Amino acid sequence: xxxxxxxxxxxxxxxxxxxxxxxxxxxxxxxxxxxxxxxxxxxxxxxxxxxxxxxxxxxxxxxxxxxxxxxxxxxxxxxxxxxxxxxxxxxxxxxxxxxxxxxxxxxxxxxxxxxxxxxxxxxxxxxxxxxxxxxxxxxxxxxxxxxxxxxxxxxxxxxxxxxxxxxxxxxxxxxxxxxxxxxxxxxxxxxxxxxxxxxxxxxxxxxxxxxxxxxxxxxxxxxxxxxxxxxxxxxxxxxxxxxxxxxxxxxxxxxxxxxxxxxxxxxxxxxxxxxxxxxxxxxxxxxxxxxxxxxxxxxxxxxxxxxxxxxxxxxxxxxxxxxxxxxxxxxxxxxxxxxxxxxxxxxxxxxxxxxxxxxxxxxxxxxxxxxxx
Amino acid sequence: xxxxxxxxxxxxxxxxxxxxxxxxxxxxxxxxxxxxxxxxxxxxxxxxxxxxxxxxxxxxxxxxxxxxxxxxxxxxxxxxxxxxxxxxxxxxxxxxxxxxxxxxxxxxxxxxxxxxxxxxxxxxxxxxxxxxxxxxxxxxxxxxxxxxxxxxxxxxxxxxxxxxxxxxxxxxxxxxxxxxxxxxxxxxxxxxxxxxxxxxxxxxxxxxxxxxxxxxxxxxxxxxxxxxxxxxxxxxxxxxxxxxxxxxxxxxxxxxxxxxxxxxxxxxxxxxxxxxxxxxxxxxxxxxxxxxxxxxxxxxxxxxxxxxxxxxxxxxxxxxxxxxxxxxxxxxxxxxxxxxxxxxxxxxxxxxxxxxxxxxxxxxxxxxxxxxxxxxxxxxxxxxxxxxxxxxxxxxxxxxxxxxxxxxxxxx
Numbered sequence: 001x002x003x004x005x006x007x008x009x010x011x012x013x014x015x016x017x018x019x020x021x022x023x024x025x026x027x028x029x030x031x032x033x034x035x036x037x038x039x040x041x042x043x044x045x046x047x048x049x050x051x052x053x054x055x056x057x058x059x060x061x062x063x064x065x066x067x068x069x070x071x072x073x074x075x076x077x078x079x080x081x082x083x084x085x086x087x088x089x090x091x092x093x094x095x096x097x098x099x100x101x102x103x104x105x106x107x108x109x110x111x112x113x114x115x116x117x118x119x120x121x122x123x124x125x126x127x128x129x130x131x132x133x134x135x136x137x138x139x140x141x142x143x144x145x146x147x148x149x150x151x152x153x154x155x156x157x158x159x160x161x162x163x164x165x166x167x168x169x170x171x172x173x174x175x176x177x178x179x180x181x182x183x184x185x186x187x188x189x190x191x192x193x194x195x196x197x198x199x200x201x202x203x204x205x206x207x208x209x210x211x212x213x214x215x216x217x218x219x220x221x222x223x224x225x226x227x228x229x230x231x232x233x234x235x236x237x238x239x240x241x242x243x244x245x246x247x248x249x250x251x252x253x254x255x256x257x258x259x260x261x262x263x264x265x266x267x268x269x270x271x272x273x274x275x276x277x278x279x280x281x282x283x284x285x286x287x288x289x290x291x292x293x294x295x296x297x298x299x300x301x302x303x304x305x306x307x308x309x310x311x312x313x314x315x316x317x318x319x320x321x322x323x324x325x326x327x328x329x330x331x332x333x334x335x336x337x338x339x340x341x342x343x344x345x346x347x348x349x350x351x352x353x354x355x356x357x358x359x360x361x362x363x364x365x366x367x368x369x370x371x372x373x
Numbered sequence: 374x375x376x377x378x379x380x381x382x383x384x385x386x387x388x389x390x391x392x393x394x395x396x397x398x399x400x401x402x403x404x405x406x407x408x409x410x411x412x413x414x415x416x417x418x419x420x421x422x423x424x425x426x427x428x429x430x431x432x433x434x435x436x437x438x439x440x441x442x443x444x445x446x447x448x449x450x451x452x453x454x455x456x457x458x459x460x461x462x463x464x465x466x467x468x469x470x471x472x473x474x475x476x477x478x479x480x481x482x483x484x485x486x487x488x489x490x491x492x493x494x495x496x497x498x499x500x501x502x503x504x505x506x507x508x509x510x511x512x513x514x515x516x517x518x519x520x521x522x523x524x525x526x527x528x529x530x531x532x533x534x535x536x537x538x539x540x541x542x543x544x545x546x547x548x549x550x551x552x553x554x555x556x557x558x559x560x561x562x563x564x565x566x567x568x569x570x571x572x573x574x575x576x577x578x579x580x581x582x583x584x585x586x587x588x589x590x591x592x593x594x595x596x597x598x599x600x601x602x603x604x605x606x607x608x609x610x611x612x613x614x615x616x617x618x619x620x621x622x623x624x625x626x627x628x629x630x631x632x633x634x635x636x637x638x639x640x641x642x643x644x645x646x647x648x649x650x651x652x653x654x655x656x657x658x659x660x661x662x663x664x665x666x667x668x669x670x671x672x673x674x675x676x677x678x679x680x681x682x683x684x685x686x687x688x689x690x691x692x693x694x695x696x697x698x699x700x701x702x703x704x705x706x707x708x709x710x711x712x713x714x715x716x717x718x719x720x721x722x723x724x725x726x727x728x729x730x731x732x733x734x735x736x737x738x739x740x741x742x743x744x745x746x747x748x749x750x751x752x753x754x755x756x757x758x759x760x761x762x763x764x765x766x767x768x769x770x771x772x773x774x775x776x777x778x779x780x781x782x783x784x785x
Contacts, residue, residue, distance in 0.1 A: 003684040004691065247766050262769035264755075267762035274761055275701040279677025286680040301676075308673045353662070356669035363645050363672065364659060 003285045005073065013073045019046055020081035026334045029195060032084050038158055038197040040084040044117060053091050054115025057099065062112035068226060071096075072233040072288045079237030082337040084195050086120050086155035092230045094121030097163040100223050101174045101211035110161065110176065121161040124150035124201055125224075132224070132350030133358065135217075137167040139203065141175055146208040151200035154348065156186050162201065164208070165220070173215040174223075175208040183207070193344035195337065225302035228349055229291055232284040232309035235345050239277050239309070242316035242338045246270060246323045253325075266323060273316050280305075280312035303359035310346045310355075317342035391451055395458045398431055403462040410463065418503065418545045420465035425500030435474065435498035442494025468541045468590070469503030477504045477550050479623045480567060480616045484608035493548075493569060505546035505572070507537040507594055508617065512785075514539075515756050517552075518561045518614060519775075519783075522596065524553035524568065531555075531568065531606070533576075533599040539750070543592040544579045546572050550620065551601075552613045557781040564780055565613030569605040576600075586742050624751050639740065641672040644713060651720050658720055667716065674709055678702060697764035703747070704757045711744035 005013070023043035032040060047053055055070045057063025064070075071092055078087055095114045098107055098121075113119040127138055128149055139148025146166055153162065162177045177184065183206035186199045214220070247270060250261030260266055287305035290298050321328040321335040328335040346352065412420060428434040429443065436452040438444025445451075474497065481490050496502045513520040522535025533553055543549065549570045556564035572579070576599040581589035608616050645668055651658040658664050682702065689695055717737045718725035728734050748754050762768040775783050 003680070004687050247768070251768070258772070259769055262772065264759070264771070267766075267768045268755070268758040270766055270768065271758040271761035274698065274765055275705055278681055278698050278701060279674060279705065282680035282684050283673065283677050285684065286676070303669075304673050304676050307669055308677055311670075311673075352669075353666065356665050359669050359672065360645060360659065360665045363642055364649050366642070 003282065003289065009069065009073050012070060013077050015050065016047075016052065016074050016077035017080065019043060019050075020077060020083050024081055024083050024085075026337070029082060029084065029334075029337055030331065033194045036194075037084075038155065039086060043083065044085045047085065047087070048117030051115075053087070053117045054095075054111075055091065057095055057111045057115040058107070061107050062115040064115075068096075068230065068291050069288055071230055072284070075230055076233040076237035076240075079234035079341075080241040082195060082238065082241075082341050086122065086158050088231065088234060089122040089155040089159065090114055090120045093123035093227055094159075094161065094163045096226060096230075097123055097174055097223060098176065098211065100226075101214040101219070102176075103211075103213050106176070106209070106211060106213075114161075119161055120155065120159045121163065122153055122155050122159040123163045123165075123227075124153040124156075125165040126150060126152055132354050135172075136170070137165065137172065139164065139166040141166045141168040141173065141208060141210060144207055144209065145205045146175055146177060146203045147205050148203050149200065150203065152189055152191075152198040153201050154196055154198050156199035156201055157188060157197055163211070164201075164203070168210065168215070171215055172217045172220045174211040174220065176211065177203065177206055177208045181206055191344070193340040195341070196344060222298065224349070225287075225298045226291055228302045228306040228355070229284065229287040229298075231345060231349050232280070232287065232305040235309035235313040235342070236277065236281050236284050238338055238341055238345070239273070239280065239313040239316040242313070242320040242335075242342075243270065243273050243277060245334065245338075246273075246316075246320040250323055260323070269319055269323070273312070273319060276308075276312040276315055280308035283308045299362045300359060303355045303362065306349070306355045307352050307359065310352050313338075313342040314346055388450060388454060392454050392458065395433070395455050398433070399458055399462060402427060402431070403459070403464055406462045406464045408463060410465075412465065414545060417465055417467050418469070418542075421467050421470055422500040422503065424465050425470065425498070429499045434500070435478075435494070438478075438494060438498060441491045443496070443498030444494065467503075467545075469505060469546050472506055472541070472546075472550070473497040473502070473504035473548075476506065476620045476623045477548075477569075480550060480620050481569070481607055483619045484567065484612060484616045489569075489604075489607065496548075502547035503542075503545065505540045505543040505549045505592075505594075506620070507540050507543070507549045507551040507570070507596075508620075509539045510536060511538055511593075515753055517617065518565065519785075520552065520554060520565070522551075522553045523557070524555050524566060524601070526555070526603075527600075529603050531601045531603065533568075533570070533596045533601060535596050537594040537596070538582070538591075540579070540592045540594050541590055543572065543594050544581060548572055549594075551596075552617055554780065555610050555613075558779050559611075560777055561775065561780045561783070562614045563611055565617070566610050567607040567613040567616035568601050569607060570599065570601050574599050574601070585745070586739060621751070639710070639713065641668060641675045641713065644668060644671070644716065647717065647720060667712075671709060671713055671716075674705060678706055678709075698761065700752070700757045700760045700764075703752065704754055704761070707744055707747035707754070710740060710747060714741035714744060 020043065023046060024040050028040060051064045052074055054063030055066050055074060056068060059065040075088065075092065078085065091114065095111060098110050114121055128151055139146065139150055146164060148166065150164055160179050162179050164175050164177050166173060166175055179186065183204045185202040189198045189200055191198050247261065250266050251259055253260040284305040287301040290301040317338040321339050324333055324335050327333050425434055432445040433455055435444035436447040436455055437449045440446045478494060478497065481493055508517060510520045510522060522533065522537065524531040524533045535553065540549070549572050551568045551570045552565055553568065554564050555566040576597040578595040579592045582591045582593055583589055584591060645659065648659040648664055648668065649657050653661070685695060685699060714737050718741065721732065725734070759771065763770055
């Protein structure tokens, strides 16, 4: 592991950052919220033209054939911009699930459309009032029919395809569901984060196709480790944006004759956030490299990344608003995008409490370390 | 990590041959240190010096330093290989060795003459002498440049008067690195000069300070009309502050190896196993949600430190130097040490505050006490937070009441 991005990865990040600055600046985010719009189509189309949507999809399926590291680089930039595109749902979760658990025939059927951005897909794991790890799942598959309630599901209104986590004969399995069929009902939810729309999906014996290459709780847990790791990069990007927004504001705002940022109470707060961010970023890099190398410790590394990044983003988002003072509470300031997004991401893939259990259980299972006297 | 796999095959093979050679030498010469041993302070100092001497004779002391300065004229990779192999043994060392090999030598190499480096390098790397640091004073800690110890030129000598404090292991040191004020009419940072002082010089009195641990690792050192030859001045008159910065940068860099290895006794993983082995309410302490949340948070921080360390190692190896964020390592690890050792006491409830034959609580007590010193020594938490804010984020420096004022016109 060397935790150092390649020149190509650096350029990729710059490219995504420039796209976001051009097509989804804060003013655009405000307009999207006002219009209750679920995404910025223009940004998505540009990403598609540049091949970003197929970054991790094999070339044989119309993608670019890069790996999770590139998804992470893209996600970090999208997190920084609170970018209004379904990249995490479609490219990180759904496409990766199909790539991971689908047969080559299944991959060839669905991935080219996702790589080109012709279709948007999403991933439905959550069930009403259940945690990430709660079992049994109430959504179940019988033959090629799926029945149950999945909610909340991100970007469900944009998606025409959904990979659903369901129970099949007592085992976890993944199935692809076409959302535009009469046995599927999507009800929009009123979300705390107005820039990533969610819906509740009712599956009433809808037609589905099971992803056959991998099933069972072990392999599917590994997929969630990848999701958590990729999401950590989105959180790290958001935390960076919030920290530097606070830094820039406190440097230019004067109070009692000197910059607000010259007060130790402010400097120390920013330094604490920086420390948390640096550790979270290092943990996320460790997790993505562990994943890329197919390492044994991907579970603990992913949980570590998830917990650290969630904490760093929440703190950065809260203190960024705080350091802006009253202006931070206004619609015109940009603090609220991160303040809301940090909460959504803290919950969108299992809470810190759930991941702490996952982490502690995994560590407790490891052999007892030799104890020196 | 980077390094090995990036090397050409020929060099890798050379490294492996060197490693084999080191292993064989250690097997023969470090056998008596294969298990931890108990020493008195004097024994530890004697063993440490003897061990350096033995390494020196075999070409394993200061491996990457030139032979003219008592080194072995080898490469940094060989030095790293030797360190890795030596780490498998419990070879004797103490604070005075690190102060000499790392901190003193960094200052002498960076600011002194070639003759000075050869002379003191040889004495140090041969194990003849160990060092102490005479920097802090009763009224100059985080604000080190406010120090008052005076050195006055007298022909080819300097006459030094003053009081130093927190000089670790000074009572066992042969030589000290000293910073003193040589010009009181210029602003405080500009009037300082750096010296090497023989601790056996007349006029030096070292008094142990009794610490909260009951031990006396630190001392206060009184200097009364101590004579230092001008030949032992390092750098120019007035260059003392720059020398100090070189030393302190080395000290903080050393603190980088802060977090425990995953399987070491103080690691969070070992805490998890301890909690799982502690009976509570018909189950174990690890069943408690509150306990799990704390352990998870600490583990994430500990791993964050380890991963951050790898990341900046890679940057350093790529020639990018150390980023200013390195200051976070001691900041985070000292508090982690404090919190985790408090937890080890908490685990045993009321009994956790008492020694016991079954549990290694004495070590926990010591670590908990020691962590309080870690949060102060080598840059207090508050100083490090300022550094992070100013150097890594570009925040303004502190407003200084003494800025630009000559030292002798300061109001305190």
